[in-house]
Amino acid sequence: MWVACPLHCCDREAMSCVATMAGITGEDVRDLMVAAVEHRFGPVNQLPSLIEWLTDNGNYYVARDTRRFAHEPGLIPKTTPLESLLSNGMAEAFVRTLKRDYVCVSVLPDAESVLRQLPVWLAH
Numbered sequence: 001m002w003v004a005c006p007l008h009c010c011d012r013e014a015m016s017c018v019a020t021m022a023g024i025t026g027e028d029v030r031d032l033m034v035a036a037v038e039h040r041f042g043p044v045n046q047l048p049s050l051i052e053w054l055t056d057n058g059n060y061y062v063a064r065d066t067r068r069f070a071h072e073p074g075l076i077p078k079t080t081p082l083e084s085l086l087s088n089g090m091a092e093a094f095v096r097t098l099k100r101d102y103v104c105v106s107v108l109p110d111a112e113s114v115l116r117q118l119p120v121w122l123a124h
Contacts, residue, residue, distance in 0.1 A: 001111050003118065004028065006036040007094055009054070014094070014122045015039040019115050026063040029055075037073050047074035054078045056088065 002024045005014040016035030018028045033053065041047060053075040055061035062079060070077040080088065102121040108114050 001114060004032060005094070005122065006032050006053075007090060008040070009090065012090060012094065017118060017122055019118050021111060021115075024058070024060050026060045026066045029060050029063075029066050030069045033070060033073075033075060037075070045073065050074050050076050052076045052078050054080065056080050056091075057082060 001019060001021055003017065003019045004024050005017040007014055016032055016039060018024065018032055020028065037044065037047065051074060053070050055077070057079050060066065061077075067077045098121065102117070103114075106113075106117060108117070
């Protein structure tokens with residue numbers, strides 16, 4: 001199972017989420033960008049100011065189409081340094097919290113159960 005969630009760097013809120021059994025695609029990431037922008041600013045074509053979109057170096061994040069798409073509303077695509085443990089701290093903390101508070105205490109007989117529960121967990 002693959003899960004991607006854009007996190008707000010100040011309040012650490014998961015602004016949206018995509019989960020799939022087939023792997024994350026560039027299209028999934030672009031959909032996450034739109035969902036995150038709309039979550040924070042409503043349906044806008046342009047952000048009020050430029051905002052950094054920080055990701056790791058996954059091919060779906062650094063794809064030319066994804067980086068070009070990011071610029072349209074005013075996102076500045078940035079990637080973390082390769083193999084930088086410090087850069088992944090917020091994401092790793094989010095994963096640990098999700099596992100500790102939700103996954104470990106839930107009955108999850110299969111991946112489909114996780115897919116159904118994930119939106120509920122992130123709504124809290």
